[in-house]
Amino acid sequence: MEDNAPSHSSHYTTREREKEGILKVDWPPNSPDFNPIEHIWTLMKSRIQRRRGAERITTPTEMKSVLNEEWARITIEEIDKEIAKLPIIMSRCIAVNGSNNFHA
Numbered sequence: 001m002e003d004n005a006p007s008h009s010s011h012y013t014t015r016e017r018e019k020e021g022i023l024k025v026d027w028p029p030n031s032p033d034f035n036p037i038e039h040i041w042t043l044m045k046s047r048i049q050r051r052r053g054a055e056r057i058t059t060p061t062e063m064k065s066v067l068n069e070e071w072a073r074i075t076i077e078e079i080d081k082e083i084a085k086l087p088i089i090m091s092r093c094i095a096v097n098g099s100n101n102f103h104a
Contacts, residue, residue, distance in 0.1 A: 036082040
């Protein structure tokens with residue numbers, strides 16, 4: 001997916017993509033604020049960081065286990081809460097003419 005991130009338009013990336021015969025597909029800009037899963041990832045990150053005081057996660061296996069545990073702890077109510085925020089997020093974005101100078 002190419003979303004205009006600098007790494008997606010670098011000379012090296014373009015050359016390698018063209019070498020493999022991969023056509024560039026332009027994607028419309030998007031806002032992570034409009035995607036509730038981004039807020040769930042933030043919630044998970046916060047919960048995992050709180051665990052760091054009590055335990056050390058030093059291997060990929062431990063991280064996989066912690067990720068699975070925290071994913072399982074997310075409730076439908078938490079997901080619904082994030083979805084319910086979308087109208088407010090959209091109105092804030094509209095209020096600043098579509099820029100990202102607002103807080104979700």
